[in-house]
Amino acid sequence: MPNREEALRKILEVASPGKLTEEQRRELLAHLDDSVEAKVAAGTDELDAVALAFQELGDLEKIARKFPERPAAVTPEGWVWGSWSLEAGYVLFLTFAGLLAFISPRLVRMFDSCKAPMPGLTLLCVDLGTALREFWWLAVPALVALGWGVIRFRRSAHRRWTGLAFSVLSVVLCAVAVVAVALPFMTLLDGIGARR
Amino acid sequence: MELRPLVLALLEPGPLYGYQIAQRARLRGQLRWEEGTLYPLLHRLERDGLLASEWKKAPNGKNRKYYALTRKGRAVLARDRAEWKDVAKILFGGRHAQPGRSAP
Numbered sequence: 001m002p003n004r005e006e007a008l009r010k011i012l013e014v015a016s017p018g019k020l021t022e023e024q025r026r027e028l029l030a031h032l033d034d035s036v037e038a039k040v041a042a043g044t045d046e047l048d049a050v051a052l053a054f055q056e057l058g059d060l061e062k063i064a065r066k067f068p069e070r071p072a073a074v075t076p077e078g079w080v081w082g083s084w085s086l087e088a089g090y091v092l093f094l095t096f097a098g099l100l101a102f103i104s105p106r107l108v109r110m111f112d113s114c115k116a117p118m119p120g121l122t123l124l125c126v127d128l129g130t131a132l133r134e135f136w137w138l139a140v141p142a143l144v145a146l147g148w149g150v151i152r153f154r155r156s157a158h159r160r161w162t163g164l165a166f167s168v169l170s171v172v173l174c175a176v177a178v179v180a181v182a183l184p185f186m187t188l189l190d191g192i193g194a195r196r
Numbered sequence: 197m198e199l200r201p202l203v204l205a206l207l208e209p210g211p212l213y214g215y216q217i218a219q220r221a222r223l224r225g226q227l228r229w230e231e232g233t234l235y236p237l238l239h240r241l242e243r244d245g246l247l248a249s250e251w252k253k254a255p256n257g258k259n260r261k262y263y264a265l266t267r268k269g270r271a272v273l274a275r276d277r278a279e280w281k282d283v284a285k286i287l288f289g290g291r292h293a294q295p296g297r298s299a300p
């Protein structure tokens with residue numbers, strides 16, 4: 001075989017698409033290369049040696065799942081943004097959607113009864129919540145699809161960065177929703193104070 | 197089977213790369229395992245600070261990732277050995293040096 005390493009790389013990519021990091025793939029490739037070389041030196045036909053090397057290496061899907069997940073990020077203070085961040089991000093995103101869909105109608109009623117103006121951020125969240133409730137038949141499948149995407153990404157080599165980005169986005173969205181809910185209460189309390 | 201002490205013991209004499217570890221495990225203990233499962237274990241041991249790794253040129257001129265025991269790894273190996281000696285004492289009635297013989 002003229003370029004064995006290249007051929008092994010291609011087989012490895014087909015056998016484990018997107019499930020191994022570059023470092024893991026490089027290491028397994030080195031193992032396969034050594035294994036094939038030893039078998040060929042012992043007199044095995046090269047194609048048989050490749051097949052044997054893959055057989056001895058084992059199930060690549062299983063191996064990819066067994067690699068420990070590295071933290072998505074570590075701050076200088078030692079805070080670890082863990083590999084669970086993708087799942088946590090999804091839970092937070094559901095919390096955000098729930099906050100918008102179920103709390104915003106109550107806020108609207110409350111402000112309507114007080115005839116008080118709503119802060120801009122709250123108005124935006126209320127509009128989003130209203131849209132979520134009106135188009136629930138679109139929102140529910142979208143959230144389910146997002147969950148499916150999270151499960152798919154959990155086993156991909158890009159899970160660390162996807163998890164980090166998604167969880168940071170979810171934390172920001174949740175914080176926005178909490179502020180949007182808290183702001184009108186402060187406005188109302190201010191109003192009550194001003195009347196007294 | 198617990199593979200950690202085996203891998204740590206194989207690395208005790210000096211750094212080795214994955215294929216060498218798998219071959220030595222096979223030669224010493226006639227182990228039949230899926231060799232690929234060694235790599236997640238090596239990565240876990242490295243994450244836990246028991247091993248350190250470095251890509252270096254191997255004698256065949258190709259780059260290989262060498263694993264070496266850290267100080268923490270040596271301490272864990274010593275502890276694992278002591279535990280396994282105790283287990284062997286129970287299993288072989290004090291003849292843990294010759295596990296092939298059964299106790300009377």
